Each structure stands twice: as structure tokens, then as C-alpha cells.
Amino acid sequence: xxxxxxxxxxxxxxxxxxxxxxxxxxxxxxxxxxxxxxxxxxxxxxxxxxxxxxxxxxxxxxxxxxxxxxxxxxxxxxxxxxxxxxxxxxxxxxx
Amino acid sequence: xxxxxxxxxxxxxxxxxxxxxxxxxxxxxxxxxxxxxxxxxxxxxxxxxxxxxxxxxxxxxxxxxxxxxxxxxxxxxxxxxxxxxxxxxxxxxxxxxxxxxxxxxxxxxxxxxxxxxxxxxxxxxxxxxxxxxxxxxxxxxxxxxxxxxxxxxxxxxxxxxxxxxxxxxxxxxxxxxxxxxxxxxxxxxxxxxxxxxxxxxxxxxxxxxxxxxxxxxxxxxxxxxxxxxxxxxxxxxxxxxxxxxxxxxxxx
Amino acid sequence: xxxxxxxxxxxxxxxxxxxxxxxxxxxxxxxxxxxxxxxxxxxxxxxxxxxxxxxxxxxxxxxxxxxxxxxxxxxxxxxxxxxxxxxxxxxxxxxxxxxxxxxxxxxxxxxxxxxxxxxxxxxxxxxxxxxxxxxxxxxxxxxxxxxxxxxxxxxxxxxxxxxxxxxxxxxxxxxxxxxxxxxxxxxxxxxxxxxxxxxxxxxxxxxxxxxxxxxxxxxxxxxxxxxxxxxxxxxxxxxxxxxxxxxxxxxxxxxxxxxxxxxxxxxxxxxxxxxxxxxxxxxxxxxxxxxxxxxxxxxxxxxxxxxxxxxxx
Numbered sequence: 129x130x131x132x133x134x135x136x137x138x139x140x141x142x143x144x145x146x147x148x149x150x151x152x153x154x155x156x157x158x159x160x161x162x163x164x165x166x167x168x169x170x171x172x173x174x175x176x177x178x179x180x181x182x183x184x185x186x187x188x189x190x191x192x193x194x195x196x197x198x199x200x201x202x203x204x205x206x207x208x209x210x211x212x213x214x215x216x217x218x219x220x221x222x223x
Numbered sequence: 224x225x226x227x228x229x230x231x232x233x234x235x236x237x238x239x240x241x242x243x244x245x246x247x248x249x250x251x252x253x254x255x256x257x258x259x260x261x262x263x264x265x266x267x268x269x270x271x272x273x274x275x276x277x278x279x280x281x282x283x284x285x286x287x288x289x290x291x292x293x294x295x296x297x298x299x300x301x302x303x304x305x306x307x308x309x310x311x312x313x314x315x316x317x318x319x320x321x322x323x324x325x326x327x328x329x330x331x332x333x334x335x336x337x338x339x340x341x342x343x344x345x346x347x348x349x350x351x352x353x354x355x356x357x358x359x360x361x362x363x364x365x366x367x368x369x370x371x372x373x374x375x376x377x378x379x380x381x382x383x384x385x386x387x388x389x390x391x392x393x394x395x396x397x398x399x400x401x402x403x404x405x406x407x408x409x410x411x412x413x414x415x416x417x418x419x420x421x422x423x424x425x426x427x428x429x430x431x432x433x434x435x436x437x438x439x440x441x442x443x444x445x446x447x448x449x450x451x452x453x454x455x456x457x458x459x460x461x462x463x464x465x466x467x468x469x470x471x472x473x474x475x
Numbered sequence: 476x477x478x479x480x481x482x483x484x485x486x487x488x489x490x491x492x493x494x495x496x497x498x499x500x501x502x503x504x505x506x507x508x509x510x511x512x513x514x515x516x517x518x519x520x521x522x523x524x525x526x527x528x529x530x531x532x533x534x535x536x537x538x539x540x541x542x543x544x545x546x547x548x549x550x551x552x553x554x555x556x557x558x559x560x561x562x563x564x565x566x567x568x569x570x571x572x573x574x575x576x577x578x579x580x581x582x583x584x585x586x587x588x589x590x591x592x593x594x595x596x597x598x599x600x601x602x603x604x605x606x607x608x609x610x611x612x613x614x615x616x617x618x619x620x621x622x623x624x625x626x627x628x629x630x631x632x633x634x635x636x637x638x639x640x641x642x643x644x645x646x647x648x649x650x651x652x653x654x655x656x657x658x659x660x661x662x663x664x665x666x667x668x669x670x671x672x673x674x675x676x677x678x679x680x681x682x683x684x685x686x687x688x689x690x691x692x693x694x695x696x697x698x699x700x701x702x703x704x705x706x707x708x709x710x711x712x713x714x715x716x717x718x719x720x721x722x723x724x725x726x727x728x729x730x731x732x733x734x735x736x737x738x739x740x741x742x743x744x745x746x747x748x749x750x751x752x753x754x755x756x757x758x759x760x761x762x763x764x765x766x767x768x769x770x771x772x773x774x775x776x777x778x779x780x781x782x783x784x785x786x787x788x
Contacts, residue, residue, distance in 0.1 A: 173549070258521065272537060
């Protein structure tokens with residue numbers, strides 16, 4: 129077996145209850161259990177988290193920068209999806 | 224022996240074991256087999272130093288002679304240290320360190336589980352905090368026992384050898400003397416017979432899964448309770464204590 | 476898009492303050508330069524564990540022992556964040572480490588000096604980490620997203636390092652005469668290496684406009700060095716220690732300190748591998764890697780067995 133630094137796992141940490149897990153970096157590990165422990169030791173040394181997700185780095189699929197235009201620009205011309213698009217007369221409450 | 228003396232003695236035993244094994248683990252700093260494990264080992268070492276600090280601080284208070292945790296850690300000699308012999312054994316290779324750590328962690332896990340119920344509130348509070356830490360340590364070292372025991376032929380041999388060498392220090396984990404008797408009677412510390420049974424079960428399970436053989440050696444080492452140590456402790460203390468002792472009036 | 480146009484778009488993006496992310500197009504020279512810089516930075520963190528780790532077992536009290544353990548552990552963490560960030564450029568950690576172990580990659584010159592007394596731990600936190608923070612806060616404003624994010628995280632943690640170092644020096648400087656002598660001695664030995672570690676002076680280090688334009692480098696070495704000196708000299712004064720530079724004086728007009736000549740021959744000598752501890756530091760890393768090989772292999776073999784068993788079951 130060739131020497132290696134083990135596979136890469138991406139680490140997501142939830143800082144507080146009620147908010148999303150956020151990507152914080154990665155660790156190297158041979159399996160999920162080790163990845164979780166390593167993530168705990170590396171990324172929560174200062175009480176930064178209450179929950180950890182780890183995902184094998186090669187299991188993540190991502191959109192590509194070339195797709196940026198096609199993927200994300202079409203939503204730029206749909207301001208009517210945002211509440212500020214609509215003018216409501218002053219004095220109307222709870223809208 | 225008075226209750227106070229017994230309690231002081233017992234706190235030294237707990238505190239010294241944590242301090243010395245923490246010291247050994249900290250020797251790995253910067254030299255671990257992979258960066259993640261380096262970080263994990265230092266975390267564990269840090270927990271032990273913290274645990275030792277709490278215990279020795281309380282020991283000083285119980286003793287009532289004005290000694291604080293640093294006086295106890297840095298100004299006692301080899302014959303006054305009460306750490307278990309297994310904790311002072313050198314790191315050796317990684318298999319050696321993991322085997323030593325696992326055998327000790329499993330002991331500490333079941334011991335502190337009992338100490339959480341201590342009638343001494345301070346001891347109970349320290350045990351509650353420490354038990355959470357040890358739960359993690361034991362999980363970490365158990366996993367490594369499996370990886371090394373059931374990993375490659377080389378890692379298996381190394382780990383089995385390490386276990387064989389360390390086995391003679393394990394019976395001492397459960398020895399009891401007058402100190403224990405006094406404190407057991409007061410509900411301050413547990414009877415180690417119970418701890419021993421839980422320890423044996425845990426060790427047997429992990430050994431079986433790790434494809435390790437439980438050593439048969441009847442040869443046993445003891446003496447830490449009377450401050451009779453292996454030759455290793457003197458060097459360890461010389462290193463640990465020299466700066467502190469070189470500047471008697473200094474504050475750091 | 477041809478190369479010239481891609482470069483143009485790339486530079487426009489950086490000029491507008493946007494970050495470059497791993498999958499974005501980037502010039503090969505940019506990728507190479509970042510790999511070189513970031514891995515050098517990562518190596519410095521893990522080699523940097525050695526001179527300080529050297530004193531963990533001898534820390535003068537339990538509080539200092541715990542702080543130093545936590546601090547050196549942070550350095551390991553920083554190394555890990557930085558290797559992580561470097562890996563996003565398409566090179567793996569095995570390769571990066573082999574570059575370190577074969578001497579192909581460099582690390583900061585400062586860690587090739589020995590830590591001789593406990594006071595050196597104070598001096599390193601105060602001076603070496605202080606200088607590093609100057610450099611790193613600048614780098615956090617750079618153009619490569621993963622590097623910036625690592626820098627932000629690292630800078631937050633470094634400020635604890637810097638303060639604990641200064642606190643050690645303060646206690647020593649206000650302690651017994653022997654302790655004060657230790658502190659002054661450590662300052663004497665670490666001052667020049669610390670200001671040198673920020674890199675050769677601008678006239679010896681022609682920073683290409685390109686690296687600045689690409690925001691790989693944010694400020695000149697001399698500018699960062701000057702800021703470090705200006706902040707540090709008053710800190711030394713405050714605790715009654717003397718900066719070992721008889722030519723140092725305050726320029727009333729600019730509010731900056733001018734310093735005496737720096738011995739760049741020494742700096743380049745250490746970089747070339749002739750510092751007091753180069754061989755020792757590298758050997759420690761190589762040995763750890765070699766002695767860890769069977770451990771890494773065993774863990775991988777065990778995981779492979781387990782996943783096979785799961786598939787069967």
C-alpha cells in the first residue's frame with residue numbers, strides 16, 4: 129500500500145441550535161467516525177460548535193463557474209419575487 | 224490514618240496519574256503519525272493537565288498546609304509521587320502509547336463514573352466534568368486499538384507486543400489499601416472490585432474485536448501507592464520540575 | 476476565450492475586490508505562486524510546533540503548561556487549515572509534505588533558531604507571533620478565497636498567542652532579577668530574527684507588480700516590518716526591556732522608529748539551511764513521518780476491511 133495522508137472529508141459545523149451547518153474546512157481521515165473525531169478536535173477547540181457533519185470530499189458535486197451566467201443571472205430580472213417590489217400605501221398595516 | 228489524610232492521599236493518586244500521563248502524551252507534540260492525530264493527542268493531554276490541576280488544587284486545600292497545585296506538582300520528589308506505574312511508562316512507538324492510553328482510559332472511565340456519586344461534593348464535581356472528557360478519550364483510544372489490532376500484520380504485532388509489555392502494570396489499577404477502605408466507608412470513593420469487573424469486560428470486548436490476545440502473565444508490578452516507582456519517573460520529574468525549582472521565589 | 480482575455484477578466488475581477496475561488500479560471504503563475512506561498516506558510520506552522528513544543532514538558536507551572544499546550548496545538552491547527560486551503564489548488568497533502576521532507580519547500584527562517592530558556596517561549600509569542608500577525612492580517616485581504624478564510628481564522632487565534640507571549644515577558648520583566656535577565660536575553664536573541672522573518676528588504680526583493688496586482692502579496696516587506704517595529708518598541712518600553720538596537724530612535728516627525736542595519740547575510744544563510752537548527756527541525760519532521768507510516772497504513776487497512784465487510788453484509 130502506498131503511503132498517504134488519507135482521504136479528505138469536508139467539515140460542516142453548526143455553531144448554535146436553530147442555525148444551519150456551515151462549511152469550515154476539511155480534515156483527513158480513513159472513515160466517517162475518524163473524520164468526525166478529527167473535525168471535533170480541529171474545528172471546535174474554542175466551543176465553535178454543537179453538531180458536526182462530515183462528507184467525503186469526492187462526494188460533493190458543485191456547479192461550475194462557467195455555468196454562473198446561465199444558472200444565476202436569469203433570476204436577476206425577477207424583482208417581483210422580492211417584497212420590496214410592491215408599493216403599499218402608507219397607513220396599511222401588517223403587510 | 225484520619226479521613227483528611229486518606230482524602231489527601233487519594234487526591235494525590237488521582238491527580239498525579241493525570242499529570243504524569245498528560246506529560247507523557249505532551250511529549251508527542253509535533254511528532255505524531257499524522258497532523259490530525261497530533262492535534263487529538265494534545266487535546267487529550269490538555270484535558271489531563273486540567274484534571275490534574277483541579278485535583279491537586281483540592282488536595283492542597285484538604286491538606287491545609289498552604290500548598291497549592293504548583294507546590295504539589297513541582298516540589299514533590301519521586302518517592303512522594305503517587306501516580307500509577309502505567310502512567311509513567313515511556314511512550315515507545317505509537318502502539319505502545321495507544322495501548323497504555325487505552326488500558327488507563329478504560330480504568331479512569333469506570334472509576335470516574337463511580338466518583339460522580341462521591342459524597343464529597345468537590346470530588347463529585349471534578350468527576351462529572353472529567354467523565355465527559357474521558358468518554359471521548361476512551362472512544363478515541365478504543366478506535367485506535369481496533370485500527371492497529373486489526374489493521375496490518377505489522378500493526379497487529381506491534382500492538383500485541385505493547386499490550387504484553389504493559390500488562391504487568393494493570394493489576395495495580397485495582398489494588399486497594401487503608402486509604403481506600405476509609406474513603407469507601409464514607410461513600411467518598413468506590414470499591415474498585417466493581418470498577419475492575421467493568422474494566423475487564425470492556426478490555427476483553429475491545430481486545431476481541433481488535434483480534435488481540437489477553438496476556439496470561441501472572442507477573443505483577445506494584446508500588447505506586449507507597450511511592451515506589453520505575454526508574455522512568457525520576458527523569459520525567461527532573462525535566463518537569465527543573466525550571467520551577469531553579470527559581471524558588473519566582474512567579475510566572 | 477483566449478488566454479489574454481481570460482487574464483484580463485481575471486485581473487478585472489480581482490481589481491473589483493472579488494475573491495478567486497478554487498474552480499475559477501486562474502493563470503498558472505498565480506496557482507504556482509499561491510501553492511508555493513501557502514504551503515510554505517503551512518510548513519512554517521508545523522515546523523514552528525517544534526521549538527515551542529520543546530518547552531511543554533518544562534513549563535514552570537501548570538497554568539503555563541496548559542496555555543503552551545493549547546498554543547502549540549493551535550499551530551498544528553493552523554498548519555492543517557493552510558494545507559486544506561492549499562489542497563484546493565489541486566495538490567494533495569502527501570505531495571506537499573514530501574516537498575517539505577526533501578527540502579524542496581521552505582518554511583519560515585525563524586524556526587531554525589533554538590529555544591534556549593523558558594523566556595524564549597514568551598519572546599516567540601510576543602515577537603514572532605506579533606510579526607506573523609502583521610503579515611497575516613495583510614494576507615487576509617488577498618485575492619484567493621480559501622487562503623483569506625484560513626487567514627481570518629488564524630488571525631483570530633493568533634492574537635491569543637501574541638498576548639500570552641507578552642504576558643510571559645511581563646511576568647519575567649517584573650519578576651526577580653534573574654527572571655528579568657532571562658527576558659532581556661530572550662529579547663536580545665529573538666529581536667533581529669523576528670524583524671528579519673518578514674522577508675528581505677524591498678530593494679533586495681523586487682516584488683513584481685504582478686503579485687501586487689493579483690493580490691497575492693498585499694504590502695511590501697519593509698512596510699510590514701516598519702509597522703511591526705512601531706507597535707512593538709513601545710510594548711518593550713512598557714515592561715522595561717531594551718530593544719537590542721543601539722541605532723533605534725523615534726523619528727518625531729513620522730512617529731516611526733528608524734532601526735540599525737539588518738544582518739541580511741545571516742538571514743540568507745539560515746534560508747540556505749545553515750541556521751542553528753535547520754537540520755534538527757527537518758529531521759524531526761522526517762522522522763515523525765517515517766515512524767508514522769505504519770500507523771497511517773494500519774488505519775487505512777482497517778477502514779478498507781470494515782467497508783468491505785459492510786458491503787458484504
